[in-house]
Amino acid sequence: MQRRMGNQPTRQATRPRMVLVPGARLALRDHVRHQLRTAILSGNFAPGERLNERALAEELEVSTTPLKEALRQLEAEGLIEVLPRRGLVVRYDAGFAEEMILARAALESAIAALAARRADDGAIERLGETVATMAEATEKADIAHLIRLNECFHGEIHRAAQSVHLARLVAQQQFYDDTARRVIHRDHNDSRAALEEHSGICAAIVARDADRASALMGAHVQRSGRLYLSAVFGKERS
Amino acid sequence: MQRRMGNQPTRQATRPRMVLVPGARLALRDHVRHQLRTAILSGNFAPGERLNERALAEELEVSTTPLKEALRQLEAEGLIEVLPRRGLVVRYDAGFAEEMILARAALESAIAALAARRADDGAIERLGETVATMAEATEKADIAHLIRLNECFHGEIHRAAQSVHLARLVAQQQFYDDTARRVIHRDHNDSRAALEEHSGICAAIVARDADRASALMGAHVQRSGRLYLSAVFGKERS
DNA sequence: TTTTGAAGTTTGATATATCAGACTCCGAAG
DNA sequence: CTTCGGAGTCTGATATATCAAACTTCAAAA
Numbered sequence A, B: 001m002q003r004r005m006g007n008q009p010t011r012q013a014t015r016p017r018m019v020l021v022p023g024a025r026l027a028l029r030d031h032v033r034h035q036l037r038t039a040i041l042s043g044n045f046a047p048g049e050r051l052n053e054r055a056l057a058e059e060l061e062v063s064t065t066p067l068k069e070a071l072r073q074l075e076a077e078g079l080i081e082v083l084p085r086r087g088l089v090v091r092y093d094a095g096f097a098e099e100m101i102l103a104r105a106a107l108e109s110a111i112a113a114l115a116a117r118r119a120d121d122g123a124i125e126r127l128g129e130t131v132a133t134m135a136e137a138t139e140k141a142d143i144a145h146l147i148r149l150n151e152c153f154h155g156e157i158h159r160a161a162q163s164v165h166l167a168r169l170v171a172q173q174q175f176y177d178d179t180a181r182r183v184i185h186r187d188h189n190d191s192r193a194a195l196e197e198h199s200g201i202c203a204a205i206v207a208r209d210a211d212r213a214s215a216l217m218g219a220h221v222q223r224s225g226r227l228y229l230s231a232v233f234g235k236e237r238s
Numbered sequence C: 001t002t003t004t005g006a007a008g009t010t011t012g013a014t015a016t017a018t019c020a021g022a023c024t025c026c027g028a029a030g
Numbered sequence D: 001c002t003t004c005g006g007a008g009t010c011t012g013a014t015a016t017a018t019c020a021a022a023c024t025t026c027a028a029a030a
Helices: A028-041 A053-060 A063-075 A093-118 A121-140 A143-161 A164-172 A180-183 A188-207 A210-233 B029-042 B053-060 B064-077 B094-118 B122-138 B145-161 B163-173 B178-185 B188-206 B210-233
Strands: A080-084 A087-088 B082-083 B087-090
Touching: A028 A053, A028 A063, A028 B064, A028 B188, A053 A063, A063 A080, A063 B064, A063 B082, A093 A143, A093 A188, A093 B163, A121 A143, A121 A188, A143 A164, A143 A188, A143 B029, A164 B094, A164 B145, A180 A188, A180 A210, B029 B053, B029 B064, B053 B064, B064 B082, B094 B145, B094 B163, B094 B188, B094 B210, B122 B145, B122 B188, B145 B163, B145 B178, B145 B188, B178 B188, B178 B210, B188 B210
Parallel strands: none
Antiparallel strands: A080 A087, B082 B087
């Protein structure tokens, strides 16, 4: 992790900000958190491994303060556990990932049910368009586009549901990254299955059928989750 | 928020602390987190209110380091939002609490489904006993006992489901405290309704009917959640 | 009167020093 | 040989100092 980060144009009495920095400067702790999270989810730490704060701080080239903040966040997410005065332990393993899938499925189900009740005309229209675009991308096997559309689809449902907290929680239950995503989406059969599911969910929401939307969403998330699980851990469980 | 929180032998390390706190001494940040969480959930901060780290630290009589750690945890829970370089904002309000109920319901549902599949004989037996005891306590209107048994009931289901992460997430979705709990459980009609629901859930788990256990649990959590919501916020929404 | 911009103030971000609990390990006593 | 204990070391917990971004304010210019 690089120490330097303030090479932005240092407000030199110019206009009030024309150049919006794309990524907006994140706090150091957020970099650290992201870095650690990725490392944990990639299995770079053995499950149960004791971590040393000082060593980690040194390795990441930051002081212990932002590191500690990042660790507290990861602790709140459940990825690590803190034994007071004794250190940190990584809690993430295949079983944990499996529970993340279940949590994600449960939460997305709840959101889908909300969306079926609350979606306005605009949201329904956008959702339909997204699914239509997804159909095209699936035919063309445009993986990158498909990944983006997938996020878009779920994001639109979240917005239609007017859920903030639920959406946040869902976002926390993601244990795979773009690499795994590309691997998954490469399977054309799976893409077609996913498209079927997406259409079904969309239809249920349009029909205001909250129960069906919820059930379909749950099944969809669990199915694709298991796929990711096998991609990341190379195994499946019942 | 009351100003007093730390009568621990803080400050000088002069005397070697003769009074040993009974349980494992919690880290200061955990005290701070609990205190802040309670204050937020009690509505002691206006929603949207900007918070000042230094002022908070001073009020709680701790330095900014443990305070920051506590804030990061609350941020990860979604109760506060951090605007980088600009401060903290409390995000909790009635709408947030409502989403917490939905999240809790969704997660407890998932756990109940797992429990129906995974519960062993011992777990089933304990669950049955707990429900029986709850029936007695309900008859006697033993509120304190009922509250304890209620936690016990859900705890046993969590254990039977062998869920760790899901149980953690559920625990985070609690916006009421013992005070609200006592208020709710005072209503005898509600206690009977809750008992009915608990029995039904127990029966579904014993019958290995995951779908029914899940559905009943979801309905139970949502119903009682709405009750808490009205107790805490004095209003309900659809 | 409105606008702007620069200095001063506020406040979060980061680094570092220090404190104290917990572990290790070895030697002495039983 | 086993057990107990205490000194030394490791490491997390806490406090504090410093840095830098963002906000405020006020005066000067248009």
